[in-house]
Amino acid sequence: MELSDIAIFVEAVRAGSLAGAARRLGMNAMAASRRLAALEAELGVRLAHRTTRSLSTTSDGEIFLKHAQALLEEQASALAALRPAAAGVSGQLRVTASAAFGRKVVAPMIAAFMHDNPELHVDLLLTDDQVDIVGQGIDVAVRIAKLRDNHLIARRLADNPRRLCASPAYLKAHGAPRLLSDLAGHSCLLGTGTSHWIFVRNGKAVRHKVTGRFTASSIEAIHQACLGGVGIANLSAWDVADDRRGGLLEAIELEDAEPEPLAIWAVYPTARMVPAKVRAFIAALEQEFGQGRHHPV
Known part of the structure; x- marks a missing residue:
């Protein structure tokens, strides 16, 4: 299996279409379709139902998706270990936060984070709804709440009076x-x-x-x-x-x-093989709050 073909499948699921995946990966939709078909042929199963505008996973595709994401995470971690620290992190980072907190705190902080990591792409979802971060392919959720989902990993960032x-x-x-x-x-x-x-x-x-x-x-x-x-x-x-x-x-x-009072948390799907981009983003969040710019009055 080619990891590049696996990346097409994962991005297609995230984007909801092969065309969206192709745009994110800088290739044409026809080539993406051929590569996904080749992956399915090699695995011997159909991974996704797809039309020209939409894509959804099959039951086999849903099972394979978790393994595919793990493979890509391991590749990213391996490459990050070989990169000099000054080079920063790369890839696509998907973050979600509440609308007000995201606009006032997270978005300005992300701007500086992207300047420090010029090869990183960020997709920021701002919503006051509770997002299924696993189902929607989110890397990190910044939440202000009492946490109820014990299946997720959470790191406390700061108090929230x-x-x-x-x-x-x-x-x-x-x-x-x-x-x-x-x-x-x-x-x-x-x-x-x-x-x-x-x-x-x-x-x-x-x-x-x-x-x-x-x-x-x-x-x-x-x-x-x-x-x-x-x-x-x-x-x-x-x-x-x-x-x-x-x-x-x-x-x-x-x-x-x-x-x-509540607390501000960084929440992510798994503690196993946490991608370098996620570790770097959480460290940047901790530094942001540690500098006291958001201390209450």
């Missing part, structure tokens, strides 16, 4: 809550499908029911509604730091509780 915030106009009109129970008399800005916020009181986590007139599936939309004086939001400290410094938002300190 949260703040209750409101605009000066909202606080002038409605006053500021002093106790957790006071939130019942306020309009809270909630994620779609959310009915509770989690707080820490006397060292223990408590779920507290909150209500409001505005809900959204996007943290950025909640942030904007908070700036517009619609209500009180529970947002990450890094997300509201500039607005607080500029006087656009004010932090609300309750006397008997505080929002439960």
Whole structure:
């Protein structure tokens, strides 16, 4: 088997078409189709159902995909071991992060990372949805959450404290809550499908029911509604730091509780043969947070 043929199969699955794989690999679609057909002939199985515009794996293709990815990872690791450190990493790196955090923190950091690694290609997926990183071929997910998937490998990057915030106009009109129970008399800005916020009181986590007139599936939309004086939001400290410094938002300190802090994690599919590009990216993330540019206020 030629590793270049295996790479065509893996890229075709990631792109969802042979044409997309061919563009990423710098070849024409006809040649990619012939190479994939040759790989199938050598293996004696059909790996993918394909049309001119789409591609999906067969059951045999789904089984082979994990082995194919492992083979390519081993090749990349072997080549990285032979490259001088100054040459940087190469290949395609697929990263996902939430929309607000990705825009404010990850994307600027990636720009510097790409300058240091001129042969690296990066595909950044920004979404507030929980992404299946294995199913979508993601190399690294940057997540702010309590992790639930024990099948993934996670490295803690930094703390992520949260703040209750409101605009000066909202606080002038409605006053500021002093106790957790006071939130019942306020309009809270909630994620779609959310009915509770989690707080820490006397060292223990408590779920507290909150209500409001505005809900959204996007943290950025909640942030904007908070700036517009619609209500009180529970947002990450890094997300509201500039607005607080500029006087656009004010932090609300309750006397008997505080929002439960989360953590920022780098999540990746496996600890076995982690590609050099993934190791380098996680190291760059750790350096980014270690330099204190995103410390809360």
